[in-house]
Amino acid sequence: xxxxxxxxxxxxxxxxxxxxxxxxxxxxxxxxxxxxxxxxxxxxxxxxxxxxxxxxxxxxxxxxxxxxxxxxxxxxxxxxxxxxxxxxxxxxxxxxxxxxxxxxxxxxxxxxxxxxxx
Amino acid sequence: xxxxxxxxxxxxxxxxxxxxxxxxxxxxxxxxxxxxxxxxxxxxxxxxxxxxxxxxxxxxxxxxxxxxxxxxxxxxxxxxxxxxxxxxxxxxxxxxxxxxxxxxxxxxxxxxxxxxxxxxxxxxxxxxxxxxxxxxxxxxxxxxxxxxxxxxxxxxxxxxxxxxxxxxxxxxxxxxxxxxxxxxxxxxxxxxxxxxxxxxxxxxxxxxxxxxxxxxxxxxxxxxxxxxxxxxxxxxxxxxxxxxxxxxxxxxxxxxxxxxxxxxxxxxxxxxx
Numbered sequence: 001x002x003x004x005x006x007x008x009x010x011x012x013x014x015x016x017x018x019x020x021x022x023x024x025x026x027x028x029x030x031x032x033x034x035x036x037x038x039x040x041x042x043x044x045x046x047x048x049x050x051x052x053x054x055x056x057x058x059x060x061x062x063x064x065x066x067x068x069x070x071x072x073x074x075x076x077x078x079x080x081x082x083x084x085x086x087x088x089x090x091x092x093x094x095x096x097x098x099x100x101x102x103x104x105x106x107x108x109x110x111x112x113x114x115x116x117x118x
Numbered sequence: 119x120x121x122x123x124x125x126x127x128x129x130x131x132x133x134x135x136x137x138x139x140x141x142x143x144x145x146x147x148x149x150x151x152x153x154x155x156x157x158x159x160x161x162x163x164x165x166x167x168x169x170x171x172x173x174x175x176x177x178x179x180x181x182x183x184x185x186x187x188x189x190x191x192x193x194x195x196x197x198x199x200x201x202x203x204x205x206x207x208x209x210x211x212x213x214x215x216x217x218x219x220x221x222x223x224x225x226x227x228x229x230x231x232x233x234x235x236x237x238x239x240x241x242x243x244x245x246x247x248x249x250x251x252x253x254x255x256x257x258x259x260x261x262x263x264x265x266x267x268x269x270x271x272x273x274x275x276x277x278x279x280x281x282x283x284x285x286x287x288x289x290x291x292x293x294x295x296x297x298x299x300x301x302x303x304x305x306x307x308x309x310x311x312x313x314x315x316x317x318x319x320x321x322x323x324x325x326x327x328x329x330x331x332x333x334x335x336x337x338x339x340x341x342x343x344x345x346x347x348x349x350x351x352x353x354x355x356x357x358x359x360x361x362x363x364x365x366x367x368x369x370x371x372x373x374x375x376x377x378x379x380x381x382x383x384x385x386x387x388x389x390x391x
Contacts (some may be wrong), residue, residue, distance in 0.1 A: 079339055083299030086337040090330050096337060103306055103339035 001029045005035050012036065012074075013105070013111065015047040020054070025061040032065055036074045043112040044069055047105050049080030059094045066099050073116045077101065094113035123216070123232045127174050130215045137214070138167050150197040162191075163204070170208055173240065188244050198248045203239060209237040224263040268294040270301030276308040277378045279371065283316030291327035298331055302340045309378040310335055313371050316344030325360040332365050341381065343367070344373035 001024050006013040012035055018024065032044065046062070048054075054062070066076040079102045081089075089096070098113060102108035142163050145151060151159065163185060173181045188201065216229045265291055271279045280298060302310060312328065314320065318326075330340035333342065344367040347355075355362060368374040381383060 036156060081337045081339065083296065083303060083334075083338060086299055086334040087295060090281070090334045093332050095364075101337055101339040103308065107308065107339065 001027075002031065004033060007035075007041070010041055011045060011109070012039070012041045012042045013045050014074055015049070017050050020051060020058045022057055025058050027118075029061055029065050029068070031097075033068055033072065033084050036069060037050045042072050042116055043075050045079055045105060045108040045112060046076060047108070048085070049104070050080070051085065052082060054085050054089060056092055056094065056102070057094065059089060059092070063096055063099065064097045066096075075100070075112060076114070077108045077112050080104055120229075120232055124174055124177065124231045126216055126229070127171070127212055127220050130219075131171055131212075134171070134211050134215060135164070135167050136207075137211045138204075138207055139163060141211065142204055144168075145203055148197075149187060149201070151200060154196075161198075163315075167208065170205075172241070172334070174236070177309060179261055184240075184244075185247065188247050192215070192248060192251045198245065201244050201248070204239055205241050205244075209233060257389070264293065267298045270297055270305070270310070272305040272307065273350065273375070274379065274384075276382050277311070278304065278305050278307040278309075279311045279375075280312060281313040281316065282287045285318060286324045286327060288323075288327070291324075293333055294327070295331045299334055299338055302335060304336055307340050309341050309381050310342050311345050311371065311378060313346040313374075314344065315348070315371070317351075320351050320354055322358055325355065325358070325362070329362070329364070336365075339382070340366070343374045343377060344369050345369070 001018055003014060003016055003018070003024065008016075012032070016028075019030070035041070036044065046065075062078070068079075069076045074087065078096070078098045081101060100111055102111045134232075139160075146159060149320060154162075169181070169184045169187050173184055191201065212233050213230055216226060216233070220226055220229075266283075268280060268282065270278050270280045278301060280294070281300070282294065286294070297314075298310065300305070312332070317324065328344065332344070335342045342365050344362065347367055347369055364379060368377060376386065380384070
């Protein structure tokens with residue numbers, strides 16, 4: 001199962017619409033980095049609105065994607081994390097400290113613009 | 119109850135009543151009963167013993183009238199103590215009557231046993247009724263507390279305030295977190311102000327809960343500002359070595375709102391008249 005990655009000008013838009021398992025997550029990581037390299041994107045928005053469960057491994061992969069993308073010069077914003085997911089993550093002690101977040105895609109794009117300007 | 123005991127008790131009704139009234143008068147000095155006037159105490163007690171005798175007469179423990187009587191006592195706030203002691207006295211007085219009636223040891227023993235059982239059953243029934251009403255009260259208060267617990271109020275577009283009043287325990291912290299996150303999504307808030315002016319003590323646990331809540335808020339894509347930090351709270355927080363450096367803190371809600379407006383690229387300006 002592949003997660004579609006859309007290109008919008010300088011940005012990549014990714015809406016995760018399936019429950020992430022370990023395999024999908026790792027594949028997703030590769031795809032995103034590949035795409036960033038291909039398109040020379042400056043920013044990535046990963047929308048998690050329809051994700052209802054994130055376990056520690058998926059959280060780690062997401063954190064890694066953010067760090068790796070940053071290394072490649074693309075800022076990443078996570079958007080639409082559900083309350084239940086946030087509570088689970090906090091309970092597990094995963095705070096995703098350095099990752100910028102936003103409420104939804106719209107605010108995510110604004111946030112990205114802000115990050116890139118600043 | 120076996121007919122013989124019943125007969126005995128009913129035969130000596132007046133004696134029992136008089137004796138019982140005398141005994142119950144002793145409890146009058148109890149602290150919880152002192153506020154009740156003498157005439158009310160007397161009439162209620164008389165009512166009580168009559169109702170008890172009525173259950174004996176009808177040979178039915180769960181008597182409707184007794185239940186109603188106890189219901190009334192509960193509503194008027196009479197202590198449970200009064201009921202249990204009243205029943206204990208009732209037992210003693212009845213046993214005394216039985217003793218006068220027969221000299222046969224075996225008979226006495228059987229009849230006492232019978233009375234014991236009878237009274238115990240009534241005690242159980244009435245105590246249940248009392249505790250039921252208490253549980254009900256506790257439940258209602260818990261609900262009320264929950265409703266008052268943690269409202270999230272949208273004050274400006276993208277800015278919400280959650281005022282916290284009273285001590286925060288783990289259960290409440292969970293509720294606060296859920297309300298906070300759901301509210302953020304619902305109102306599309308970018309900045310949430312958590313006002314702890316009304317929280318009397320901030321210890322490590324409370325701070326931990328607040329930090330967790332604000333981190334969760336950050337994950338769903340909004341930002342937290344902690345406002346209403348009184349001097350003594352600031353002192354405890356620093357003395358306990360709690361690190362609140364991850365998110366902005368302000369002393370008053372007013373300053374918090376100003377900061378929140380600035381964070382969402384707005385400002386309060388005075389109009390030129």
